[in-house]
Amino acid sequence: MPDGAASVLDVKDLKTIFRTRGGEVHAVNSVSFDLKPGELLGVVGESGSGKSVTMMSLIGLLPSPPAEVRDGQVLFDGSDLLKCSQDHLRNVRGSDIGFIFQDPMTSLNPVFTVGYQIMEPLRKHMGLDKSAARTRAKELLELVGIPDAERRLKDYPHQFSGGMRQRVMIAIALACDPKVLIADEPTTALDVTIQAQILELVKELRQKLGMAIVWITHDLGVIAGIADRVLVMYGGQIVEQGPVKELFGNPRHPYTRALLKTIPHVRGEREAKLNVIEGQPPILTEAPSACAFRRRCPHAFDRCERENPVRRPVGPGHDAACFWDPENGAADA
Amino acid sequence: MLDTAPKTDRKKLVEVRGLKMYFPITAGVFRSHIGDVKAVDNVSFDIFEGETLGLVGESGCGKSTCGRAVLRLYDPTAGSIRIDGAEIGQTGQSDLRHLRPTMQMVFQDPQASLNPRMTVAAIIGEPLEEHTKLSKAEKLDRIYELMDAVGLNRNFANRYPHEFSGGQRQRIGIARALALNPKFIVCDEPIAALDVSIQAQVVNLLEELQDRLGLTYLFISHDLSMVRHIADRVAVMYLGQIIELAPRDALYDKPLHPYTQALLSAVPEPDPNIEAGRRRIILTGDVPSPANPPKGCNFCTRCPKVFDLCKQVEPEFREVEHGRYVACHLYSDTDKTAGQAAANEAQEHPTRRTT
Numbered sequence: 011m012p013d014g015a016a017s018v019l020d021v022k023d024l025k026t027i028f029r030t031r032g033g034e035v036h037a038v039n040s041v042s043f044d045l046k047p048g049e050l051l052g053v054v055g056e057s058g059s060g061k062s063v064t065m066m067s068l069i070g071l072l073p074s075p076p077a078e079v080r081d082g083q084v085l086f087d088g089s090d091l092l093k094c095s096q097d098h099l100r101n102v103r104g105s106d107i108g109f110i111f112q113d114p115m116t117s118l119n120p121v122f123t124v125g126y127q128i129m130e131p132l133r134k135h136m137g138l139d140k141s142a143a144r145t146r147a148k149e150l151l152e153l154v155g156i157p158d159a160e161r162r163l164k165d166y167p168h169q170f171s172g173g174m175r176q177r178v179m180i181a182i183a184l185a186c187d188p189k190v191l192i193a194d195e196p197t198t199a200l201d202v203t204i205q206a207q208i209l210e211l212v213k214e215l216r217q218k219l220g221m222a223i224v225w226i227t228h229d230l231g232v233i234a235g236i237a238d239r240v241l242v243m244y245g246g247q248i249v250e251q252g253p254v255k256e257l258f259g260n261p262r263h264p265y266t267r268a269l270l271k272t273i274p275h276v277r278g279e280r281e282a283k284l285n286v287i288e289g290q291p292p293i294l295t296e297a298p299s300a301c302a303f304r305r306r307c308p309h310a311f312d313r314c315e316r317e318n319p320v321r322r323p324v325g326p327g328h329d330a331a332c333f334w335d336p337e338n339g340a341a342d343a
Numbered sequence: 344m345l346d347t348a349p350k351t352d353r354k355k356l357v358e359v360r361g362l363k364m365y366f367p368i369t370a371g372v373f374r375s376h377i378g379d380v381k382a383v384d385n386v387s388f389d390i391f392e393g394e395t396l397g398l399v400g401e402s403g404c405g406k407s408t409c410g411r412a413v414l415r416l417y418d419p420t421a422g423s424i425r426i427d428g429a430e431i432g433q434t435g436q437s438d439l440r441h442l443r444p445t446m447q448m449v450f451q452d453p454q455a456s457l458n459p460r461m462t463v464a465a466i467i468g469e470p471l472e473e474h475t476k477l478s479k480a481e482k483l484d485r486i487y488e489l490m491d492a493v494g495l496n497r498n499f500a501n502r503y504p505h506e507f508s509g510g511q512r513q514r515i516g517i518a519r520a521l522a523l524n525p526k527f528i529v530c531d532e533p534i535a536a537l538d539v540s541i542q543a544q545v546v547n548l549l550e551e552l553q554d555r556l557g558l559t560y561l562f563i564s565h566d567l568s569m570v571r572h573i574a575d576r577v578a579v580m581y582l583g584q585i586i587e588l589a590p591r592d593a594l595y596d597k598p599l600h601p602y603t604q605a606l607l608s609a610v611p612e613p614d615p616n617i618e619a620g621r622r623r624i625i626l627t628g629d630v631p632s633p634a635n636p637p638k639g640c641n642f643c644t645r646c647p648k649v650f651d652l653c654k655q656v657e658p659e660f661r662e663v664e665h666g667r668y669v670a671c672h673l674y675s676d677t678d679k680t681a682g683q684a685a686a687n688e689a690q691e692h693p694t695r696r697t698t
Contacts, residue, residue: 202610206611206623231610234613235611258616269540274569276567276571286544286547
């Protein structure tokens with residue numbers, strides 16, 4: 011990965027809250043990260059850890075109310091996406107930033123043909139006329155590996171299988187050559203053999219098109235296969251960040267370490283009993299003043315109760331938000 | 344749980360022979376019958392007492408239908424099902440009622456399978472209400488006992504399902520299934536709706552209960568790594584048929600059927616060093632429709648090792664090694680000329696893994 015290159019996307023101190031009848035829920039708490047050109051950034055975490063909400067806050071996709079982006083800065087192309095107008099945001103969405111949603115069954119409009127849905131961003135954002143847009147749509151369908159593309163443009167979403175629909179979603183997201191592609195659990199609803207096809211396709215597309223990708227998932231196996239860098243999220247915060255090999259080979263945060271131990275493997279030694287992380291993930295009703303993982307953490311000590319750890323460097327390009335040190339134990343104050 | 348290969352002298356608790364479950368397709372105003380969706384097509388297997396049989400496959404392959412048909416939640420089109428010596432394949436639903444306590448089910452979606460208007464105690468107590476004549480106090484004792492067994496706090500007995508998290512709801516579902524001391528439980532994707540860190544808790548609970556109560560499970564899942572953990576033997580389904588059935592270690596170490604090989608190679612491994620060097624078998628295309636399965640072998644449209652015979656003759660599901668069954672022409676004796684060469688190749692690269 012090109013080190014030191016200017017970031018395409020720079021997120022600083024993002025805070026998103028939801029107003030509910032039971033009070034405020036702090037879904038994203040001071041999340042900061044950046045995305046380099048051409049990089050694939052993996053984001054892992056359990057459901058409710060704030061990974062989808064973070065990405066949707068970036069491009070203003072959350073309904074407000076109940077959601078409110080309270081603080082932060084999202085620098086993209088020199089402008090702050092949180093402060094710009096709706097019109098500008100609409101231009102950015104779909105053309106500069108593509109989004110692939112989790113469920114290909116519900117994110118395509120059932121009453122329009124697939125061709126129409128791919129051509130829509132092309133005509134809106136790139137100003138192509140109908141025939142040019144159709145030619146481009148056909149190219150896109152061929153790019154994502156849908157056979158007989160010309161004819162399938164006239165088909166409706168229900169005529170495609172799950173894997174094919176996800177390919178169509180990818181084609182729509184890629185339509186205007188985005189600089190950044192945000193993929194929110196794009197393979198979670200798919201079977202493993204279809205998932206393998208999509209992963210292979212994304213690897214191939216990256217080489218061809220070279221855009222930066224944010225890939226959200228809860229499957230550590232998928233991340234290990236495709237990501238360059240990984241963010242681990244827990245309780246609406248990034249608890250660990252590092253290059254993929256470093257993070258899997260030398261995990262520092264107790265949550266990452268526990269997560270890697272709980273998943274059974276298809277190959278290698280079979281454990282007699284699964285390791286578990288006891289307890290439940292937290293629901294944050296106020297901004298965290300202590301470590302969010304302390305209740306489930308085997309290494310928690312009194313400092314974890316008192317203050318919320320900030321991310322500190324623990325290796326080359328690798329940081330973790332934890333007071334505990336795997337080598338020296340609960341040392342540094 | 345037994346970690347060795349199952350011995351043949353063990354008692355068979357469940358015997359399924361030639362199970363077929365067809366759903367009719369109708370058309371026109373008169374709903375005339377124009378075809379069938381062959382969700383489960385001629386499936387046979389045994390489950391020994393005290394073991395866990397894993398049933399894996401992609402969505403739509405018929406694994407859930409198979410599990411439900413075995414418990415007679417559907418009326419199967421054909422086939423015989425024996426549970427604990429009693430034939431239930433074609434028995435009427437009213438005669439089945441007194442057999443229900445021995446066989447129970449844990450459902451996939453704990454949100455949808457618990458009545459939101461009933462308290463936890465009422466949910467767990469309902470089977471007792473229906474099938475036993477316990478007094479109120481005895482019933483409450485049993486409910487508390489069950490809640491302890493699955494790790495739920497007794498104080499929560501009067502709460503409603505929405506007050507619990509996904510993992511806890513699944514525990515309620517498990518407690519309900521255990522209420523009548525069943526021998527056989529069908530677990531239909533019990534962990535699919537749960538988070539990774541919660542999945543392990545539920546799987547460990549199921550294993551503990553099996554050890555303690557001597558339960559027999561049919562564990563349906565699409566998660567191959569979890570099935571490797573919990574199952575003693577594994578059956579792989581594709582398009583309504585079981586295409587391979589083998590003891591767990593044999594299946595994961597050396598899968599025989601090309602579909603099993605592809606399925607296992609598609610599972611991503613949480614280790615970037617292994618992932619970087621691994622070659623996947625990428626299947627092309629999608630699963631054909633079960634309403635119109637291909638001629639010959641069901642897998643012939645996507646199989647990387649397909650040859651002419653596969654497109655004409657349906658392979659027989661037969662025992663190729665002790666305890667290992669596979670339905671593939673690569674391993675049949677009758678067509679040695681065509682099959683053997685390809686089979687040898689398959690043996691040389693069983694998992695196609697290069698590290």
